[in-house]
Amino acid sequence: MHLPYKDGGVCRHPSSFVSSGNGEGLYDLIAMNAKAKLFGLLIALIFPCVPSFSQATPSQQQQISAHMQKAQEHLREKRPDLAIPEFKTVISLDPDNVNARANLGVLLFFQGDYANAAPHLRAALKLQPDLGRIQALLGMCEKRIGETAAARTDLETSLPKLEETKIHVEAGMELIEIYSASGELEKAASIVGTLRQIDPANVGVLYVAYRIYSDLAGEAMLDMSLAAPKSAQMHQVMAHELAKQDNAAAAIANYREALKIDPKLPGLHFELAEMLHASSDPKLKVEAEEEYKAAVAANHLDEKAESRLGDIAAERGDAKTARQRYQRALQLQPNDAETMLSLAKLMMEADESDKALPLLQRSVELDPTNATAHYRLSMLYRKIGRSDDAKHELEQYQKYKELKEQLRAIYKEMRIELAHEQTTQADEQKPEQKP
Numbered sequence: 001m002h003l004p005y006k007d008g009g010v011c012r013h014p015s016s017f018v019s020s021g022n023g024e025g026l027y028d029l030i031a032m033n034a035k036a037k038l039f040g041l042l043i044a045l046i047f048p049c050v051p052s053f054s055q056a057t058p059s060q061q062q063q064i065s066a067h068m069q070k071a072q073e074h075l076r077e078k079r080p081d082l083a084i085p086e087f088k089t090v091i092s093l094d095p096d097n098v099n100a101r102a103n104l105g106v107l108l109f110f111q112g113d114y115a116n117a118a119p120h121l122r123a124a125l126k127l128q129p130d131l132g133r134i135q136a137l138l139g140m141c142e143k144r145i146g147e148t149a150a151a152r153t154d155l156e157t158s159l160p161k162l163e164e165t166k167i168h169v170e171a172g173m174e175l176i177e178i179y180s181a182s183g184e185l186e187k188a189a190s191i192v193g194t195l196r197q198i199d200p201a202n203v204g205v206l207y208v209a210y211r212i213y214s215d216l217a218g219e220a221m222l223d224m225s226l227a228a229p230k231s232a233q234m235h236q237v238m239a240h241e242l243a244k245q246d247n248a249a250a251a252i253a254n255y256r257e258a259l260k261i262d263p264k265l266p267g268l269h270f271e272l273a274e275m276l277h278a279s280s281d282p283k284l285k286v287e288a289e290e291e292y293k294a295a296v297a298a299n300h301l302d303e304k305a306e307s308r309l310g311d312i313a314a315e316r317g318d319a320k321t322a323r324q325r326y327q328r329a330l331q332l333q334p335n336d337a338e339t340m341l342s343l344a345k346l347m348m349e350a351d352e353s354d355k356a357l358p359l360l361q362r363s364v365e366l367d368p369t370n371a372t373a374h375y376r377l378s379m380l381y382r383k384i385g386r387s388d389d390a391k392h393e394l395e396q397y398q399k400y401k402e403l404k405e406q407l408r409a410i411y412k413e414m415r416i417e418l419a420h421e422q423t424t425q426a427d428e429q430k431p432e433q434k435p
Contacts, residue, residue, distance in 0.1 A: 060093050068099070080107045091120075098127040102134055109137055114144040132161030136171040143174055152178050159191075169199050176208055185216050232262035236271070243275060251275055252284075269295035270305050277308065288312070303332035307339045319346055337366035341373050348376065353384055364393075371400035 071086035087104035090097050105120035121138040125131055139154030155175040162168040172195045179188035189212050195205045221237055228234055235258035242251035255272040258265060273291035276284045289312050295305035310325030326343040329336060340363040347356035360377040367373065378393035 064090050064093055064097065067093075071100075071103070080110070083107060084111075095123075096127060098124050101127065102131065105134070105141075106137060109141055114141040117141050118145065118147075130161075132158045133164075133167055136162055136167060139171065140174050143178065148178060165199050169195055169202060169205060173204065173208065176212070180212065180215075185212060185219060188212050189216060230261075232258040232265050232268070235261065236265070236268060239271070239275075248275060248279060252279075264298065266299070267295075269298060270302060270308075273305070273308065277312075301332055303329045303336060303339075306332065307336065307342070310339070310342060314342065314346065319350070322346060335366055337363040337370065337373070340366075341370065341376070345376065348380060353380055356380060357384075364396075368396075369400050369403070371397050371404055374400065 067086045067089045071083040071090075074080070074083035074086065084104060084107050087100045087107070090100040091104065094100070101120045102124035105117045105124060108114075108117035108120065111117075118138060118141040121134055121141060125134050125138060135154050135158035139151045139158060142148070142151035142154060152175070155171055155178070159168065159171055159175065162171060172191045176188045176191050176195075179185070179191070192205070192209045192212050195202070196209060199205055221241075224231070224234055224237060235254040239251040239254035239258065242248075242254060252272065252275050255268065255275060258268055259272065262268070269291045273288045273295060276288035276291060279285060279288075289309065292305045292308050292312070295302050296309070299305075306325050306329040310322045310329065313319075313322035313325060323343065323346055326339050326346070329339045330343065333339070340359045344356040344359035344363065347353075347359070357380055360373060360380060363370065363373045364377055374393045374397035378390045378397060381387070381390035381393060
């Protein structure tokens with residue numbers, strides 16, 4: 001699999017260069033041109049433009065200092081095109097000048113001259129092997145010029161050393177693409193998990209996570225269909241896929257078939273119960289309760305099934321049983337925000353505001369995006385005279401309600417497009433009728 005998240009964008013004009021001025025040989029960040037489309041990467045220049053002499057004579061040292069100073073001036077003026085010749089001159093005078101090598105390699109990279117950038121980055125890394133950011137950039141260069149094996153090694157080695165989020169994400173994305181192209185989805189998923197932790201709102205990372213996890217699921221489903229096509233687990237997988245397509249009847253049929261094959265398969269009773277409970281058929285809803293009870297009988301620690309039994313009891317007006325079920329569920333899982341919300345509702349209806357308040361507050365804390373929790377908390381605050389808090393919670397309710405409506409519209413559009421695509425494919429597969 002090859003992930004099409006790169007568009008071949010090249011940073012041809014770095015927009016700003018800022019020296020750290022800390023005297024420890026570290027450049028701060030270079031802001032890339034927005035048109036580069038490398039996920040907004042801010043890559044780091046490794047060295048400030050200060051003299052670095054190796055075997056230079058006093059006369060050469062003066063020349064090196066002068067050219068490094070000019071390079072720094074050009075960088076401050078945002079003229080990397082003029083800084084590049086200065087660094088080249090320094091290297092001609094002192095080939096082992098790690099400052100000039102590193103900076104020249106970075107500048108050539110951002111010009112898209114990867115073939116010429118790589119030797120300078122490699123030379124800088126050889127002179128000072130602990131340069132994680134330079135090694136990451138070298139790996140990116142190598143990937144772009146087709147040296148995939150070297151790119152893989154450099155990216156793998158540098159990734160644990162990268163502390164800056166943006167550089168870590170960009171290097172990780174490059175490595176994910178290498179792994180996915182070679183079919184190593186588990187390794188790609190491992191990197192995705194790390195990137196989601198360090199930059200959870202990065203839409204590029206989230207998209208790649210969706211692609212990798214979807215491909216992993218598809219791969220597992222294919223392997224299962226080959227290894228055990230008639231197993232209970234295969235029917236369970238088919239039920240999941242059918243449920244995604246809103247084909248509830250077929251999903252339920254596959255769950256039932258799975259239960260015939262293996263009635264003790266973990267989670268199966270609960271999954272079937274969920275499908276039955278969501279049905280509009282009263283008979284199926286009644287059957288759902290029995291499946292939830294079967295789930296609890298099979299696993300006394302099934303907190304979700306206990307909570308669903310509480311919902312069913314509440315729906316038929318049996319507040320006492322519902323409360324017992326919810327309380328049992330919270331004993332099993334004290335941080336279940338949904339169950340807290342359901343129990344708080346019963347307590348509000350019983351005029352037990354003092355008991356409902358901490359449950360609602362904790363529910364909102366655990367799941368800030370739950371619009372219903374904000375609404376009920378707003379109602380409770382108003383009831384006990386906390387008008388400012390009530391107003392705040394009502395605002396949060398409106399915010400997340402609107403967001404939920406937007407998501408609902410997106411998913412509805414996706415379902416319409418999927419249905420249209422399936423209809424089109426079916427029409428294309430029909431044999432042509434002779435006139």
